[in-house]
Structures are given as C-alpha cells and as structure tokens.
Amino acid sequence: MPALTPEQIQEIASKYFDGSITPAEKKLLDEWYNTQPTDTVEWKRDEAEAALEQRLFTNIQEQISSVQELPVVLMRTKRRILWRVAAAVLAGITVTYFYLRTATVENDTVAVKNTHDTAVTYTRYLTLEDGSTVILHADSKLTRSPGFNNGARVVTLTGEAYFDITRDTLKPFIIHTGKVKTTVLGTAFNISAYPGKNTITVAVTRGKVRVEDSEKILAELTPDQQVVYNIPTANAEREKVNAVASSAGWVRQDMNFDGASLASVVQVLNKRYNVNISFKNHALENCKVKVSFNGTEPLVKVLDLLCTISNASYTKPDDANIVIDGEGCM
Amino acid sequence: MLNATDNELFNHVSNDDQAAFRILYDRYWRKLLVHAVVKLESEVEAEELVQEIFLQLWKRRKQIQLKNSFHTYIASMLKYEILARFKKRRQQQLLQQGMVNDAGNTDTNDAAYELLRREIEITIQSLPEKCRLVFRLSRDEGLSEKQIAEQLNIAPKTVEAHISKALKKLRASLQTLLCLYF
Numbered sequence: 001m002p003a004l005t006p007e008q009i010q011e012i013a014s015k016y017f018d019g020s021i022t023p024a025e026k027k028l029l030d031e032w033y034n035t036q037p038t039d040t041v042e043w044k045r046d047e048a049e050a051a052l053e054q055r056l057f058t059n060i061q062e063q064i065s066s067v068q069e070l071p072v073v074l075m076r077t078k079r080r081i082l083w084r085v086a087a088a089v090l091a092g093i094t095v096t097y098f099y100l101r102t103a104t105v106e107n108d109t110v111a112v113k114n115t116h117d118t119a120v121t122y123t124r125y126l127t128l129e130d131g132s133t134v135i136l137h138a139d140s141k142l143t144r145s146p147g148f149n150n151g152a153r154v155v156t157l158t159g160e161a162y163f164d165i166t167r168d169t170l171k172p173f174i175i176h177t178g179k180v181k182t183t184v185l186g187t188a189f190n191i192s193a194y195p196g197k198n199t200i201t202v203a204v205t206r207g208k209v210r211v212e213d214s215e216k217i218l219a220e221l222t223p224d225q226q227v228v229y230n231i232p233t234a235n236a237e238r239e240k241v242n243a244v245a246s247s248a249g250w251v252r253q254d255m256n257f258d259g260a261s262l263a264s265v266v267q268v269l270n271k272r273y274n275v276n277i278s279f280k281n282h283a284l285e286n287c288k289v290k291v292s293f294n295g296t297e298p299l300v301k302v303l304d305l306l307c308t309i310s311n312a313s314y315t316k317p318d319d320a321n322i323v324i325d326g327e328g329c330m
Numbered sequence: 331m332l333n334a335t336d337n338e339l340f341n342h343v344s345n346d347d348q349a350a351f352r353i354l355y356d357r358y359w360r361k362l363l364v365h366a367v368v369k370l371e372s373e374v375e376a377e378e379l380v381q382e383i384f385l386q387l388w389k390r391r392k393q394i395q396l397k398n399s400f401h402t403y404i405a406s407m408l409k410y411e412i413l414a415r416f417k418k419r420r421q422q423q424l425l426q427q428g429m430v431n432d433a434g435n436t437d438t439n440d441a442a443y444e445l446l447r448r449e450i451e452i453t454i455q456s457l458p459e460k461c462r463l464v465f466r467l468s469r470d471e472g473l474s475e476k477q478i479a480e481q482l483n484i485a486p487k488t489v490e491a492h493i494s495k496a497l498k499k500l501r502a503s504l505q506t507l508l509c510l511y512f
Contacts, residue, residue, distance in 0.1 A: 009416050010423070013416035014420050026456075029413075033413075053359055057352070057355055057359070060385055064385060152421075
C-alpha cells in the first residue's frame with residue numbers, strides 16, 4: 001500500500017471536507033486512517049500516565065465549568081482567564097494600522113466605540129470582532145492583520161498586552177512579536193512585548209501556547225512554564241515559573257479604587273474602554289467608592305458593580321454614550 | 331456502575347451523571363490519545379483533540395442519540411476531528427504562503443453526525459450519474475418512483491433498480507463506518 005505523505009493527507013482531507021474527493025482518494029484516505037502502525041508509540045513526554053490522564057480530565061472539567069458558568073459572577077471572572085503569556089520583544093515593527101470594529105460587549109448594553117488607534121498611551125480594554133478581549137498596556141501597540149477573523153486571526157504586538165481569546169480551533173490566534181511567533185492552541189492568554197529588550201519571554205498560566213521563530217518551534221508551553229528567547233543568540237530556554245504571579249499585576253493596576261470619587265473612576269473607564277460615560281445627577285460625581293477589579297472584566301460588569309455599590313443605574317441613550325443616574329451618596 | 335456497558339454509561343451521562351462521564355473517560359482517553367498521536371504526530375494536538383471530544387460529548391449529552399454503539403460514535407468523532415486537523419494544517423500553510431482563502435469552517439457541534447453526513451454524500455457522489463440523479467430526486471426532492479420515471483422518461487422498473495443499487499452502496503459504505511477502527 002502506498003504511504004501517504006503528510007501533504008497528501010492534508011490535501012485529501014481538505015477535499016473530503018469540500019466534497020471534491022474522488023472514490024480513489026477516499027479509499028487511500030480510509031486505508032491510511034485504518035492502518036495501525038507497526039511500531040509502538042513512544043511517549044516523548046516525561047509524565048506518568050496517571051498524571052496525564054488526570055491532567056487532561058481536569059482540563060476538560062475546567063472547560064465544562066467555564067461553559068456552564070456563563071452568567072459569570074464578578075468574583076468568578078478570574079476563572080475565565082485561562083492563561084497568560086508574557087513576552088518582551090524587540091523593536092522594528094513599523095506597520096501601525098490598528099482597527100477595531102464596533103464591538104458589542106455582552107448583552108448589547110454597552111458598545112465600545114470604533115478606534116483607529118495605532119497605539120495607546122494608557123491601558124485600554126479592547127474587544128476584537130471575534131469576541132476576544134485584549135487589555136493593551138500603556139504605550140503599547142497592537143496591529144491587526146487585514147482579513148483578521150477570516151482565516152487565521154493574526155495580530156502584531158509591540159509593548160505589552162493581556163489577551164483573553166475566544167476559542168476557535170479552526171482559526172488559530174497568532175501573535176507576532178518581532179522574530180517570535182506565538183500561536184494560541186487553546187483558549188486565552190496574555191502577552192507583553194517591549195521594544196529594546198534582548199529577550200522575549202512567554203509564560204503560560206493555563207491552556208497551551210506554541211512559540212516559534214522563523215526556523216523552528218521553540219516550545220509548546222503548558223501551564224506554569226515559560227520560555228525565554230534571547231534575540232541576539234536565538235537561544236531559547238525553558239523554565240518553570242509561577243505565571244500568575246509574574247505577569248498580570250499591571251492588568252489590574254489601574255482598576256483598584258480605594259476611596260476614589262466616581263468622577264475619577266469614570267475618567268479611567270472612559271479611557272480604558274474608550275467610551276463616554278457621564279452623570280445625569282452631578283451629585284454622584286463626588287461619591288467615594290472603594291472597589292477593585294481584576295482588570296479583565298468587560299465594561300458591563302464594571303458598570304453593574306459600580307452602580308450597585310453607588311445605588312445608581314446606567315442607561316445607554318445611543319452607541320456613543322452611557323449615562324449614570326442615581327440619588328447621590330448615602 | 332463500573333460493570334455497566336458503554337451505552338448504559340452514556341445514558342447516565344445524558345442524565346447529567348458526572349461519575350459515569352468519568353468512567354467513560356477512563357475507558358477511552360488512552361485509546362483516543364494514542365490513535366490521535368499516531369495520526370497527528372503531535373502530542374499537544376492529540377491532547378487537545380481528546381479534550382475537545384469529551385467536551386463535546388458532555389455539552390451535547392442531551393442531544394446525542396446513540397443509534398449504534400458508543401464506541402462507533404466516539405470513533406466517528408475521532409476520525410472527523412483528525413481529518414479536520416489535517417484540513418486545518420493545510421489552510422495554515424496556504425495562509426502562510428500568502429495564498430489566503432477563506433478558511434471554510436469545519437467546526438461543528440456534532441462531529442459524528444457530520445462524519446456520517448459526509449460519508450453519505452461522498453458515496454452518493456460516487457454513484458453512476460443516472461443512478462445518482464434518480465436517488466437525489468427520490469430522497470432530496472421526495473418524488474415518487476412514478477414521478478421520477480415520468481420526469482426522466484424511463485421505466486418505473488429502472489427507477490426502482492437505480493434506487494436499490496444506491497441503497498445497497500450506501501449500506502456497504504456505512505457498514506465500513508460501523509467498523510471504524512481505533
């Protein structure tokens with residue numbers, strides 16, 4: 001029986017899906033699929049079978065619970081942060097077209113305005129058209145490739161960002177950071193990439209990320225692993241790390257309000273979410289709030305909580321504006 | 331419950347029984363993983379695939395109706411997902427080469443059903459032209475044998491023969507599907 005090359009399998013499998021497969025090709029495909037390899041499988045991974053079995057099952061359970069908890073309570077949003085990646089990256093990315101379509105957040109209650117920003121000077125919360133969210137750190141830049149979301153979802157990052165990626169196994173999410181390409185194989189992650197640094201670091205909290213340069217795959221990272229890529233020498237070293245502790249502090253940094261006035265909170269939100277929030281009753285502006293967020297919540301969740309603790313409510317008269325109203329502080 | 335058959339266990343799963351789900355996982359995870367590793371030659375992708383299959387099984391536990399064995403069902407899911415991966419790899423390559431085309435979506439809620447549907451479609455397409463036409467008029471358009479005979483200007487006996495030939499072929503190819511190896 002003729003052995004099929006990987007390229008042939010790919011081609012025939014594609015034909016299988018678009019219906020143009022011939023009976024002869026179908027036969028080859030089935031023969032290939034049904035052939036048992038003669039040699040036994042050699043497990044490359046240094047992991048006991050029981051541990052592997054449990055790890056995979058835990059992943060499944062986590063994904064099941066994230067599906068079932070869709071009406072997420074604020075405290076639980078942390079659980080949706082599936083993984084983080086931190087990468088520091090060289091300069092030299094000059095293409096700076098960044099476009100975000102009007103993206104609707106959650107129940108259509110709050111829409112984020114169009115942006116054509118090439119870069120931000122303050123930490124911004126963005127929703128991409130595939131539903132993924134990106135928290136872009138101050139002085140960072142994200143460039144979306146043309147046709148984003150048509151095939152692979154490709155972006156280029158300079159600076160630092162936290163990503164929460166909508167799972168779509170057929171549209172890989174790829175982040176270019178200089179010489180290094182990070183492919184999201186699972187669900188959600190965080191990247192940081194600064195110009196002028198000699199190393200690129202990718203660290204994962206949960207999920208899976210593949211990191212490669214132009215020549216080879218550097219690492220396929222599982223939780224709490226990171227790879228440090230040295231740009232001048234093109235060396236990559238893998239190490240163990242506590243990814244939660246090491247990467248996400250900046251994400252929530254601006255979202256801790258300890259006795260801040262509502263007016264100043266709204267100022268932060270207007271910039272971060274690129275919206276225009278105003279007060280109908282100006283007495284609200286001086287109300288003091290003590291509240292902290294993870295920094296990864298969509299705007300509706302932030303507003304819901306803010307309004308609850310300030311005994312206020314908000315309305316959205318049109319796409320561009322949000323109005324908070326209430327009786328004032330107690 | 332450890333002695334229950336796969337199908338019995340899946341019935342429990344349909345009623346939200348997580349313990350039964352775990353037992354099915356214990357029975358199948360390794361077989362699926364090994365098969366996926368061999369075909370995909372990537373441990374990472376194989377792990378993803380195993381997770382995806384069990385995730386789908388749980389998410390669709392209320393909708394899935396086992397017509398045959400659970401083994402057949404999960405084997406169909408596996409085959410579908412593996413072939414879909416190869417399609418995806420090709421698309422990624424084309425994308426990288428700049429030959430960008432719209433990546434037709436192979437994502438689906440029910441991989442086993444999709445596999446069956448495609449197998450049937452491929453079998454129908456492999457039928458001789460006349461036979462295929464008759465079969466389509468019969469199944470897709472819902473025409474009677476008499477109506478088909480009139481429309482194509484052939485004898486009703488011939489229509490009958492075409493249809494039974496088509497059904498025979500379908501049965502044969504579905505038989506292969508039922509013995510899906512993994």
